[in-house]
Amino acid sequence: MSDHPPSAATLRRLERASGAIATRAVARMDDDLPWFRTLPADQRSWVGLVAQAGIASLVEWCRHPGRPPRLTGEVFGAAPRELVRVMPLKHTVDLVKLTAEVMDDHVESVAEPGDADALRVAVLQYSREVAFATAHVYASFAENRGAWDARLEALVVDALVRGERSEELPGRAAALGWAGTSPVTVLVGAAPDVGDAHAAVRRAARSQSCEVMVGVHADQLVVVLGGADDVGTAADRVAEEFGPGPVVLGPVVDRLSDAGGSAAAALAGWRAARAWPGAPRPVRADALLPERALDGDPLARAALTERVVRPLRGAGGGVLETVRAVLAGGGNLEASARALFVHPNTVRYRLKRATELTGQVATDPRGAWTLQVALVLADLDGGRSLWH
Secondary structure, X not given: OOOOOOOHHHHHHHHHOHHHHHXXXXXXXXXXXXXXXXXXXXXHHHHHHHHHHHHHHHHHHHHOOOOOOOHHHHHHOOOHHHHHHHOOXXXXXXXXXXXXXXXXXXXXXXXXXXXXXXXXXXXXXXXHHHHHHHHHHHHHHHXXXXXXXXXXXXXXXXXXXXXXXXXXXXXXXXXXXXXXXXXXXXXXXXXXXXXXXXXXXXXXXXXXXXXXXXEEEOOEEEEEEEOOOOHHHHHHHHHOOOOOOOEEEOOOEOOHHHHHHHHHHHHHHHHHHHHOOOOOOOEEHHHHHHHHHHOOOHHHHHHHHHHHHHHHXXXXXXXXXXXXXXXXXXXXXXXXXXXXXXXXXXXXXXHHHHHHHHOOOOOOHHHHHHHHHHHHHHHHOOOHHHHO
């Protein structure tokens, strides 16, 4: 403030003119700022309210020059959150600057004789204070928004982990900037012992042009990926940011609202993955169906029945009998052929048919293991008729 603050009479005149000055400031914004003209009417009215509040606060500041101005509450109390949501900081600074210019234009008509210079200096100093307050409002909002986003993100990921199918889930994710892209998948593994897992995973996901949500549950790191052009490549990159041990990739789904199933499969796979020490990293949850089924996962058990047992049972032509013979013979086709009293080429043909039906190769160690577990569990469930 200058050595000679504006007189009380000048301040009264400024106070009476505040509405007209604010209206003129908004009109100038409409003339000079193309982006301002595109704002909806309610948002433009917020700007007018803030401008008028700023002039009123200037008057109060000049009346009590020894008291620091409470700019955040006085000026931005009219609509702080609305402003920072609808326009970037640069636009708000432009509004402050333009309002100050309009106030400066009215100095001569408002000030009492001899007060013009003092009022002009007060307007200049106060506009600078408002500019600093604007930056503070945005910084504070960003900090609060960051904390809120972190809590909301944790809620969304937690809901997926617990298998909730809430209609609010897509809306909550949209509030975090999730664009509803497809496909969606979930990765589960150990959280790293050091570093900021959230930040590292976000960087990795962005490098693959993926949307991402991250949650840490006890020692588990849960990552939701969306919109990957190549899910396998994206998962490989993101898996590098997990802690030691297996990383399991849940099934790919079309939308976030279905991601609970992907999370359930990934979590079940992670619990069972220790039974396959040589598993790739990341490993698909579906590749762990045998281990998951033995670990008590009913979804995995049902999947083995649907994908392996039923197709073999319905194949006919000795396919199931041949698969069992090959499994019992350790993959030796000639020995299996002799046991079945058929030509080895017949065994090869039937195994090829079994592979087409189930996706499993009976002569491959992993495929043989999957087939064996599926058939044993089916027998334990009362499917001993499959032997015949």
